[in-house]
Amino acid sequence: MKLRESGMPAQDYWETLFDVPRILDAFGFDAATGDVAELGCGYGTFTVPLAQRIRSRVFALDLDSEMVAATRQRATAAGVRNVEADVRDVLAEGFGVPLGSCDAVLLFNILHGEEPVTLLRRASETVRPGGLVAVIHWRSDIVTPRGPSLAIRPRPAEIAAWAASAGLAADGESFLLPPWHYGHKLRRPG
Secondary structure (H helix, E strand, O other): OOOOOOOOOOHHHHHHHOOHHHHHHHOOOOOOOOOEEEEOOOOOOOHHHHHHHOOOOEEEEEOOHHHHHHHHHHHHHOOOOOEEEEEOOHHHHOOOOOOOOEEEEEEEOOOOOOOHHHHHHHHHHHEEEEEEEEEEEEOOOOOOOOOOOOOOOOOHHHHHHHHHHOOOEEOOOOEEEOOOEEEEEEEOOO
């Protein structure tokens, strides 16, 4: 299922909107991190830098075959061999990895879809007990150069409530990820 207001701008522009190392640092991704599943890999903006940090696999998923091809090409060009990119509808088919097998799931700029609780449940099922569901989204308290309309842009309190409905526990408060985002660390109890 394609998410509403989920079109991608040109890659060069898109990548100016994130401080990728800072975001990955905020979630604590390093060589000790096990397998990670990423929903909505896009151009591989986070996929390849994440794969370069960890020794395990990054399962990069997107509905758009062109985005998956771009991520594969980028990983190959960077000499990264631990990326497995696939076209997949996670709402319909799940993440395509054994349940409870990942250390983390990335849900970056994706919870403005019609079924955020379902996405969070799928993510919770995918991580091991104690595993991380890393969420970022566009801020709604400032004007941002991109992102979905304010009418469907989730606020931190909404994400916290959805996470609780999906059986995830907040690992601290939401936090800013300048210049345009905020983050949540969510954990599968266990």
